[in-house]
Amino acid sequence: MRAQPEQQAPPVQRIRLRYAKRGRLRFTSHRDFSRAFERAVVRAGVPMAYSSGFHPHPRISYAGAAPTGSASEAEYVELGLARPVDPEEVRAALDAALPDGLDVLAAAESPGGSLADLLEVSRWQLAVTGAELGTVQDAAAAFLATDEVTVERMTKKGMRSFDCRAAVIELSVEDPGPGIPGAIVDVLLRHGTPAVRPDDVLRGLREVGDLPEDVQALQRRIAQGTYDETTGAVVDPLGSTDAP
Known part of the structure; x- marks a missing residue:
């Protein structure tokens, strides 16, 4: 034995x-x-x-x-x-x-x-290149004005279609600074199933806006945690708060 x-x-x-x-x-x-x-x-x-x-x-x-x-x-x-x-x-x-x-x-x-139960949302910053600031701003306005934006992504189970708009709590576009082309997109995503990723949001902006097919973005997560509905802040599991 x-x-x-x-x-x-x-x-x-x-x-x-x-x-x-x-x-x-x-x-x-x-x-x-x-x-x-x-x-x-x-x-x-x-x-x-x-x-x-x-x-x-x-x-x-x-x-x-x-x-x-x-x-x-x-x-x-x-x-x-x-x-x-x-x-x-x-x-x-x-x-x-x-x-x-x-x-x-x-x-x-x-x-x-x-710990996983305390990770409800993520705030992301996307440094977008390959599109003008005004074009990205127009795409963001169209995205926020739409109730549903369907995108496709290849998963382990094959190509899957899902609504990326429902996961977006906040979305804004900023100027990256003097002489810097492109735009900075700030997006707050609610975690769910399927998980909506920042590149899904970029794909959604392409679907509803006039963004070029080759538009790209460097992605950086700024904060992750629970979401304070009153203040709009992300509170991380260690107790600090990321104000919007």
């Missing part, structure tokens, strides 16, 4: 971290990041709790990862620890162990509950 695996003790503390993906590291996939992060945990000497079973894994929970190619200032991960540690010590040690561009920005002890 095969020996039963050793049962691991449950975590005695959970710490939530907010980290950023910047520069060239925006092109790391979620799998790439998880591998780098697990190696950093070992190098930093974080006292991780482990799962039970024949192949124990460190208790790391990822939530709301940005699409590959997107920069972000608001990615989240939760660690289950075998002994209590000062969250700031964990943050500093992991930030030093990770490469530049994967930066651990904040840490806090988890009060309990699901």
Whole structure:
């Protein structure tokens, strides 16, 4: 009879971290990041709790990862620890162990509950190129005036059509600055199923506006968390607030 695996003790503390993906590291996939992060945990000497079973894994929970190619200032991960540690010590040690561009920005002890349940919305900034500012502004006005904007995207289950307009809570267009072509699109997206991504919104703007087919945008997530309906702010799981 095969020996039963050793049962691991449950975590005695959970710490939530907010980290950023910047520069060239925006092109790391979620799998790439998880591998780098697990190696950093070992190098930093974080006292991780482990799962039970024949192949124990460190208790790391990822939530709301940005699409590959997107920069972000608001990615989240939760660690289950075998002994209590000062969250700031964990943050500093992991930030030093990770490469530049994967930066651990904040840490806090988890009060309990699901981290994923606290990620209801995301605020994105799209640096649009290949279209004039006025053209993007006109497309945004047409988009906001439309009740439904259907777009298509290739998924693991094949081509899928869905309404990208329903997920958009706010959308505005700004001038990127003197001498800089294009436009800056700020969009607040509600998370749902299927998940509407920033490139879906850009595709939707193309559907309703006069944007060129080759219009492109660099995507950066500014904030992620719960949505305060009264103030329009995004409140992240660590307690800070991103005012619109």
